[in-house]
Amino acid sequence: MEEHVEPLEPIDDGSLSALDPSGRIALSGKELLESPEMEEIAKEVIKKENMDLRPAEVGYLLVYPNISKTVVAKCLKCSREVKYYSGYDYLIEISGEAWDHLDSKTRYMLVYHELLHIQPVFNEKKEEWNYRVRPHDFGDFYEINDKHGADWYKTVQSTVSSLYDMNPTEEGKITL
Numbered sequence: 001m002e003e004h005v006e007p008l009e010p011i012d013d014g015s016l017s018a019l020d021p022s023g024r025i026a027l028s029g030k031e032l033l034e035s036p037e038m039e040e041i042a043k044e045v046i047k048k049e050n051m052d053l054r055p056a057e058v059g060y061l062l063v064y065p066n067i068s069k070t071v072v073a074k075c076l077k078c079s080r081e082v083k084y085y086s087g088y089d090y091l092i093e094i095s096g097e098a099w100d101h102l103d104s105k106t107r108y109m110l111v112y113h114e115l116l117h118i119q120p121v122f123n124e125k126k127e128e129w130n131y132r133v134r135p136h137d138f139g140d141f142y143e144i145n146d147k148h149g150a151d152w153y154k155t156v157q158s159t160v161s162s163l164y165d166m167n168p169t170e171e172g173k174i175t176l
């Protein structure tokens, strides 16, 4: 596998950093692909887990080879400009190589996790929706942990860790 060195890693704080031109952003060497497969899984999750995303429109992208080695997935609120051109309020991005190595159950859980970051809030005064990115409860969400446990999360971490030959310290930094 070709080694891809990324000098400027986007910071995964769940904020807009990856779409903010003033933030640290690396455009080179990344390929974005719309993923109808991820969209299908998302539809299944939304139905099975009884999720209500309100009027939020979501785009699903795979980033090859990865968002970064330690960022498996992220949920971004779209900027006004991205909304204008794409119609999406949020983008869910997943690292392509990691996605390709995950089993279908873990893919389901990963998409479920990212969908839980979506939090549209209705502003009564302005009578419009504000699209917020919900932070984790503790690295994951209680909804998931209470019902599905944490094994899937460890599966994601160990899959990515073996994919990129990481040591335990690096493995601990893997986020989604």
Ligand SMILES: [Zn+2]
Pocket (backbone or CB within 6 Å): 113, 114, 117, 136, 139, 176
């Ligand atoms: Zn997350």
